[in-house]
Amino acid sequence: MRYHPLTPTDRADMLAKIGAPDVNALFRDVPKEAIVSRAKFDLPDTKGELDVERILSRFSAQSTAAGAVPFFCGAGAYRHHVPASVDHLIQRSEFLTSYTPYQPEIAQGTLQYLFEFQTQVALLTGMEVANASMYDGSTAAAEAVLMAQRLTRRKKAILSGGVHPHYAETIETVAALQGEVIRAPVTPGEAEDIAAMIDDSTACVVVQSPDVFGLIRNLRPIAEAAHAKGALLIAVCTEIVSLGLLESPGAQGADIVAAEGQSIGNSLNFGGPYVGLFATREKFLRQMPGRICGETVDAEGRRGYVLTLSTREQHIRREKATSNICTNSGLCCLAFTIHLSLLGEEGLTRLSRLNHATASALADRLIKIPGVDLITPAFFNEFTLRLPKSAAEIVDQLVDENIIAGVPASRLLPNDPNATNLLIIAATETTSEDDCATFAQALAGAL
Amino acid sequence: MLNSKGRPTGAGSAQGETFQTISGDRGLDHEEALIFELGRPGMTGVDFPQSQISESRLGGQRRQAPIGLPGLSEPEVVRHYVRLSRKNYAIDSGLYPLGSCTMKHNPRLNEKMARLPGFADVHPLQPQKTVQGALALISELMRWLTTLTGMHTVAMSPKAGAHGELCGLLAIRAAIEARGETRKRILVPQSAHGTNPATAALAGFTVDEVPATADGHVDADALEAKLGPDVAAIMLTNPNTCGLFEPRILEMANAVHAAGAYFYCDGANFNAIAGRVRPGDLGVDAMHINLHKTFSTPHGGGGPGAGPVVLSKALAPFAPLPLLTHDENGFHYVEHHDDVKAGRAPFGRMSAFHGQMGMFVRALSYMLSHGADGIRQASEDAVLSANYVLASLKDVMSAPFGEGPCMHEALFDDSFLEGTGVTTLDFAKAMIDEGYHPMTMYFPLVVHGAMLIEPTESESKESLDRFIHVLRTLAEEAKVGNTSRFEGAPHLAPRRRLDETLAARKPVLRWKEAAPVPVAAAAE
Numbered sequence: 001m002r003y004h005p006l007t008p009t010d011r012a013d014m015l016a017k018i019g020a021p022d023v024n025a026l027f028r029d030v031p032k033e034a035i036v037s038r039a040k041f042d043l044p045d046t047k048g049e050l051d052v053e054r055i056l057s058r059f060s061a062q063s064t065a066a067g068a069v070p071f072f073c074g075a076g077a078y079r080h081h082v083p084a085s086v087d088h089l090i091q092r093s094e095f096l097t098s099y100t101p102y103q104p105e106i107a108q109g110t111l112q113y114l115f116e117f118q119t120q121v122a123l124l125t126g127m128e129v130a131n132a133s134m135y136d137g138s139t140a141a142a143e144a145v146l147m148a149q150r151l152t153r154r155k156k157a158i159l160s161g162g163v164h165p166h167y168a169e170t171i172e173t174v175a176a177l178q179g180e181v182i183r184a185p186v187t188p189g190e191a192e193d194i195a196a197m198i199d200d201s202t203a204c205v206v207v208q209s210p211d212v213f214g215l216i217r218n219l220r221p222i223a224e225a226a227h228a229k230g231a232l233l234i235a236v237c238t239e240i241v242s243l244g245l246l247e248s249p250g251a252q253g254a255d256i257v258a259a260e261g262q263s264i265g266n267s268l269n270f271g272g273p274y275v276g277l278f279a280t281r282e283k284f285l286r287q288m289p290g291r292i293c294g295e296t297v298d299a300e301g302r303r304g305y306v307l308t309l310s311t312r313e314q315h316i317r318r319e320k321a322t323s324n325i326c327t328n329s330g331l332c333c334l335a336f337t338i339h340l341s342l343l344g345e346e347g348l349t350r351l352s353r354l355n356h357a358t359a360s361a362l363a364d365r366l367i368k369i370p371g372v373d374l375i376t377p378a379f380f381n382e383f384t385l386r387l388p389k390s391a392a393e394i395v396d397q398l399v400d401e402n403i404i405a406g407v408p409a410s411r412l413l414p415n416d417p418n419a420t421n422l423l424i425i426a427a428t429e430t431t432s433e434d435d436c437a438t439f440a441q442a443l444a445g446a447l
Numbered sequence: 448m449l450n451s452k453g454r455p456t457g458a459g460s461a462q463g464e465t466f467q468t469i470s471g472d473r474g475l476d477h478e479e480a481l482i483f484e485l486g487r488p489g490m491t492g493v494d495f496p497q498s499q500i501s502e503s504r505l506g507g508q509r510r511q512a513p514i515g516l517p518g519l520s521e522p523e524v525v526r527h528y529v530r531l532s533r534k535n536y537a538i539d540s541g542l543y544p545l546g547s548c549t550m551k552h553n554p555r556l557n558e559k560m561a562r563l564p565g566f567a568d569v570h571p572l573q574p575q576k577t578v579q580g581a582l583a584l585i586s587e588l589m590r591w592l593t594t595l596t597g598m599h600t601v602a603m604s605p606k607a608g609a610h611g612e613l614c615g616l617l618a619i620r621a622a623i624e625a626r627g628e629t630r631k632r633i634l635v636p637q638s639a640h641g642t643n644p645a646t647a648a649l650a651g652f653t654v655d656e657v658p659a660t661a662d663g664h665v666d667a668d669a670l671e672a673k674l675g676p677d678v679a680a681i682m683l684t685n686p687n688t689c690g691l692f693e694p695r696i697l698e699m700a701n702a703v704h705a706a707g708a709y710f711y712c713d714g715a716n717f718n719a720i721a722g723r724v725r726p727g728d729l730g731v732d733a734m735h736i737n738l739h740k741t742f743s744t745p746h747g748g749g750g751p752g753a754g755p756v757v758l759s760k761a762l763a764p765f766a767p768l769p770l771l772t773h774d775e776n777g778f779h780y781v782e783h784h785d786d787v788k789a790g791r792a793p794f795g796r797m798s799a800f801h802g803q804m805g806m807f808v809r810a811l812s813y814m815l816s817h818g819a820d821g822i823r824q825a826s827e828d829a830v831l832s833a834n835y836v837l838a839s840l841k842d843v844m845s846a847p848f849g850e851g852p853c854m855h856e857a858l859f860d861d862s863f864l865e866g867t868g869v870t871t872l873d874f875a876k877a878m879i880d881e882g883y884h885p886m887t888m889y890f891p892l893v894v895h896g897a898m899l900i901e902p903t904e905s906e907s908k909e910s911l912d913r914f915i916h917v918l919r920t921l922a923e924e925a926k927v928g929n930t931s932r933f934e935g936a937p938h939l940a941p942r943r944r945l946d947e948t949l950a951a952r953k954p955v956l957r958w959k960e961a962a963p964v965p966v967a968a969a970a971e
Contacts, residue, residue, distance in 0.1 A: 001821045003552055005907035006828050014835040014908065018852070023827050026834055026852040027723065029692040034728045036597075038820060041722065043594055045818035049556050052815045056808065059587075060565030062580025066573070073570040076799055083493055085525050087562075090747075093539035094532040097553050099884075100749035104947075105940035106879055109535035110748035113528070116482050119957040123515045129956045135606035135751070138799035146649075166799040173617065173767070173795030177651045209508075216506040245500075246508050260799075267562075270581050271571030271800025272606065273751030285954065291749065296950035299935060299943035308950040314609070314645035315890075319654040324645035327607035327739070331747030338528055341482050342492035344518035350495040356505070357498035378506025399574050407572045414783050429495065 001046050064404065066268060070435035072362075074382040074426025075212060075407040076137070076164050076238045077271065078263045080351075081430055086265050086338045090331055100291075100330070104306045105298075110330065111305035114293035117337045124243045124340075125235075125257040126250025127279035131290040132307075133333040134276030134325065137260025138170040141206065141236050143278065143289045143323055144258040145175040148204035148232045150287050150322070155179035156202050160194050161186035162211025164238060165412040171206065179203070186413060188213050188384060188422055189375030195225035202229055204256075208236035209249070212412065213375070213424060214382035216246065223253025232256060239263055240277065241428075242380040244352030256280045264343075265335030275332035286312060289323030351429060355381035359427040362436045366425070369444045375422070382426040384409065387447065391423035394446050401442050476941055479530045483517050483958045490518030515960070534941045535748070536884045542906055542914050546856040546887035546899025547640070547688060549718045549740035551825075554816065557743065557809035566808045571800035575779055581804065582778035586771060588811045589755075592736060595822070597727025598757035602766040604802040608715060611735025611754030612646040612682070614767060614797055618733060618758060619680050619709045620650060621765040621794040630679035630708065636665045638689055638891040640713060643682045652679060659893045663689035663848035663858070667699050674706040684713035685729070686720065688891040689848055690833065690856035690899065700730025709733065709762065717741045718903070719830055719855035722823030732759040738803070742810035753806035768793045769801055828904035829855040832911060836900055839915040843922040847894045855903070861896025869925040869933045871896035876944065879937035881917045 006014075011023070020026055027035065047055075066079050073079075090096065094109055101107030101114075114132045121130035134140035145157045157175055159168050161184045172181045184192050198205055205226050209217035223233045235249030237259040249257045261275040262268075280288055286309070294308035314321040343351060359381040367374050371388035387394060391408035398405040409422035427436070471478050502509060519527070536543070543550035561567060565580045575582070585603060592601045602618075605611035616633070623630050633647040636657045644654045655673060660666045665683065681703050686692045693699065703710050712726055712734040718741045726734050738744045738753040746752075758766055770781040770793065780801065781787055817825060830853075837857035841849040845863040861871045875885030875898070887899040902911060925933065935944060 001817065001824060003554060003816070004821070004824060004828055004904055005910075006831070006904070007908075010908040011828075011831060014831055018831075018834045018838040020834070020852065023831055026830050026854075027692070027720075028852060029694040030720070030724055031694070031697050034697070034724050036723065036725055036728065038722075038823060040725075041594055041819040043591060043819040044815070046821040047815055047818060049816070052556060052812055053560070055815060056560045056584070056812060057563060059580045059584040060563035062583060063565035063569050064573070064577040065564035065568040066570055067564060067568050071570075071573075073573050075572055077571055079568075079570065083521070085492075085521055089525065089528045089532070091558060092529065092532040094535035094537045095748055096558075096745045097538040097550075098535045098748045099543065099545055099548055099550060099746045103536070103875075103879065103885055104945045105876070105937050105942045106536040106884065107534070107748075108941050109531040109533065112479070112481070112531050112534070115956075115958070119481075119483060120516065122957050133750070135610060136798055136800075139606065139610070139797075164799065166796060169768070169796040170798055173797065174613070174649065177620075177649075216508050218506065218508065243510070244514070245510060246505065247510050248514075251511070267567040267805075268570045269567055270569045270578065270804035272798070272803040273753075273805050275751075285956075292954075292956060294950040295955040296946045298945045302942060304942045304945045306945045306947050306950045308947065308954060308956075311951070313641075315641035317645070318641050319644035319648040321641070321645040321648075324609045324613060324642050324649050325607075326609045326642050327752040328750040330749035330751070331745070332751055334528075334748065337482075338524065340516065341519060341524045341527070342521060343516070344486065344491045345514055345516040346489055346518055347491035347493040347495065348514070348516060350491070350497060351493070353498040353500050354495050357500050360500070360504055378504055378508070380505075395574060396576075399577055404570075404573050404577065411572060411782070414785060 069402045069404055070438050071404045072406040072425045072427060072439065073404060075412065075424050076260065077268055078239055078426060078428055079268055079430050080263050080428050082265055082267065082339060083342055086335050089338050090335050095334055096331065101307060104304065108304060111293050113334050113337050115295065115305050117333045118293060120337060120340050121277045121279050124240065124248065125259065125279040126248025127257055128282040129285055130279035131288055131292050133329040134278050134290055135329060136272060136274040136276045137238055137258060138167045140258035140276030140278045141167050142171045142174045144234045144256040145171050145204060145206065147256060147287050147289060148234060149179050151284060152203040152230065152232060154201055154203035157181050158194065158197050158202055158205045159183045160207040161192055162213065162215065162217065163206055163208045163236060164212045167236060186416060188418065189215060191217055195222055198225050198229050198231055200229055202231040204232040204234050206234045206236060208238065210239060210242055210380050210382060213384040214379040215376040216378040216380060219249055219252035219254060234258060239380060241352050241355055244348040245356055246380060261336045265339035266332050273329060273332050275329040275336055287322055290325050291328055354429045358429065358431050359383060362427045365436055365440045366443060369447060371447055381428055382424065385423045385425060387421045387423055389447060390420050397446050398442050403439055403442050405439065475533065477530045479527060481958050482527060485523060485527065486517040486519035488518055490520055492519055492521040492524050541882060541884065542902065542910055543884045544886045544900045544902055546901040547715055549901060549903060551743055551903040552905040553743050553745040554813065557812040560812045561805045561808040566804060579777050582771060582780065584811060585807055586773065586778060588807050591814045592755060592757055595721055596734065596757045597725030599760040600758050600763045600766060602756045602758060604767060604797040605735060605754040605756055606798055606803055607752035608735050608737045608754045609642040609646055610797060611756045612642055613650060614756045615711050615733035615735060616646060616650040617794045618762045618765040619711065621792065622762055623679055625792065630677050632678045634670060634673055634678060634681040636683060638687055638893045639682060639684060640688065640715060643713060647682065663691050664693055667695040670699055671702045674702060674708065678706055678708045680709040680711050682711045682713060684716060686716045686854035690853040690858050691848060692854055696729050704730065715740060716855065719826055721826045722819055723826055732762050738806045738810040743813045744806045744809040751803060751806065753803035764791045765794050768796045825904045832902040832904060832906060833857045835911060836902055836915060840918055843919050856899055856901035858894065859898040860894040863922060864925055867925045867930060869930055871898055873933040873936060874921060876936035877921055877933045880939045883914065
């Protein structure tokens, strides 16, 4: 086996040093009835690289890659162009095959990029501090609700109907265990009056902008209403590129920002791994979950970085920790950091404008089709159309024409009769003029 | 240091330590500023055209102030991150003996496979008929995981070990509620990973600690005494964090089940037994599998991981959404409660989408490469290597439970350093100067000054012998009072010991532009 350096002679010599007759003797504490033979496993034997490549390539070929067709899916994951240098750099052995930086003297590479990542996240979200990443946007949002419940010592979380339904379910799964989660009604294309739902027992209100239908929300009045009742505003963002063009949640009064960072540096990957962004105000720092990197000095007074404030974390505090999180999304935050460093202020501004312009032109083209209405008046790179027919059926039909037309709202809200004809459509810098023309023609034909 | 003929004996010798360079860089070791201190406004490393946009569709929410990101060209960004990379230790550059972390070789084939477009460039919400290959791959990985563990099914969406623990405990909670019972207490051994009690608390349980015996096992008698009608589960790591297989595991599992509770197994140490022992045969009801440990998906400086949870027949109905099914029309992901078949009652959803697909591909690539025989060989070699390290060091270092064989990791305590003035931390940091990443320190908590060494199956005998020689010599030097190398170690790393107290007392967690110097002050 090409990955195993020990030879039979080595193994015999090592057993002799140990004083064991054979390797089975090392497993002597395992109850005999629990030891199983090779034959018990209905699994194949060792294979060479070539065979493994053949098998996995066959699996790969059985899916339609987004890059192979006109492609318009968003709703929480976005197809962007990732510069070649990003994927090259994250595959440097020293980044790829290192562990969590628990020995800072020999992990300054990881620690410094985490410090840069935290700074970038804080700047983008308009917040004071950020952690070194969560698993993804949805789990970051769930942790944000738990944090708000701890900070306010209140149990009730109110979720806007515009929060991605999968995020809402993820939040409910953990935050309803010891608290209460209330979901506002879904109002596609409109902002509900969530401020009216906030009362003195509300821990937090969770609002996504742009929301799951693509609608840009104004967070300012919600922040004011929440703060007036002693509640916190958690802002969720699933398309982080939008913050190149739109006002940051921090500037609008958010107390915690939970966002999905996949759009910068990371591929679609069928849903993971992604990178959860988590930022908050400095005064809430000690209740922030997850790893945090901080600046310090070494014994010679040189600037360096370490993981810090670990007294919040599970390996120190055990059952009293702020969260059980241990592993984060290290390599995905590196991809995020490198891509954002390449973009810089100028590149991100151009990228976000290009996204909006592309989506806006596509919307203009599609609403010319009779019976098609745009229900999201303000959007970034994703908008929702009301079709005269079931959106799921249209999407299904267009697959036969090699077009992946977007996410039918019914995929996320199967029981909502108002969602049946809604189609959520995203366009990014990867969407070409030809893609848009092909889509418009096919949609017109299908309706 | 000079030899008897007055010649320097190596790097870090007297001359090396005081040698000052003009640049502040030292050969291949470059000092590197933060990205925010580099570049210039207006520069970018990505070329995009300027686009005309109208304000009308932005809802009055256009950003008012600049973000504050620096501008760099591509060569500058590449150089910056290459320089940073060189400040890291990695498994590719040396033995990485972190106990409990399974730092094994990460095959590059797996990286190549994960980047195939049918895995990397598919969207989690594109029509299911267009992702049949991705679903088939997940199904095949599920078959490997359930076969290797002898379990009924597997929940694929948890994104890391601790996330898997939460998934397992929520399934247990749902199963207990379905029986119409309320059970609030979870038994967690003293030697457990910190995530275990943290997860139990997060899932709404209270934690009751089970002591360890003097020989490093969970005290099975104490465990049985603690069982009762309010106990929901036990969270046990097996092999445990002392590197020992629990010999009374079947007895404990039976007692737990007899009390109406469930057996959660922390699968962090599965690499010791994969291909030889099936957790299902040990009475396990739920166990997460760290694909980033046992199945070699890269640790990536702290993530991403993946923590699928195998479940027994009793817990299978409560597995979270989405659920993968298969019928004559192919594979299908059930994403909503209303579409769930009778007899299943998912407890909820762990994350937005299906799980860590990129990690699934890498893990399956590892499994296909190894085969069942190679996986068995890997665990045998991992256990053999740990025992070889233990046998080769136990006369100079102190092994608290050193008599019997260990599993895939060898545990030492700090009693061999007693009276030397050298601590576990000093000893570990001296290893850095010798070119090694230290072992896990001060964990598990059940022994004093713990040092937990997990060599994995990826090391040659020559590599192990060299490592053993270095550790033996360090231990001997400490004992005879040659402690200067330990004082303030490491001496030869990119940084000397870092002030962690300062970092926590005055947190500086992001770069900030220095405040402009007032004109008057600047003039003085």
